[in-house]
Amino acid sequence: MALQRNVQQQNDKSEHSIRRRVAYWKEHGVPEALTLVGSAQGIDWNRSIVVHLEVDFPGMPELFGTLVTQDQRFIAFEIASSDRIQVERWEDVTAAQDFNHHNRGTGLGWGALVLKVFQEMNA
Secondary structure: OOOOOOHHHHHHHHHHHHHHHHHHHHHHOOOHHHHHHHHHOOOOOOOOEEEEEEEOOOOOOOEEEEEEOOOOOEEEEEEEOOOOOEEEEEEEOHHHOOOOOOEOOOEOOHHHHHHHHHHHHOO
16 A cells, blocks of 8 residues: 655655755756747746656657746746757746645645745755
8 A cells, every 4th residue: 555645745845855856957967959949039048947858758749848047937948959949939928837735635836846945956
């Protein structure tokens, strides 16, 4: 039988996972195509974070994921970069995030957890 986690434990696990991904991309840097596109869109890479990034996933553009800008805006992106850099999606999806701090059964929403990590990384 699987171990049941309480809401706080679930939130801690999700937050740890987000923090790990953000720290990885901060430490290793994002792919050049994303750096270039982001910079052209006004992204300050010193104060922005990448919370999800897939590279060379079958059937998708070479780069896709979500970042949080220095202004705490959530941007979903898709970038093809095999021949030349082509932005297929650069969309502000902030309004679609769950920033609730008291979701029944799940506690903090994903957006709230991401902003918590964002604030820690920029402290």
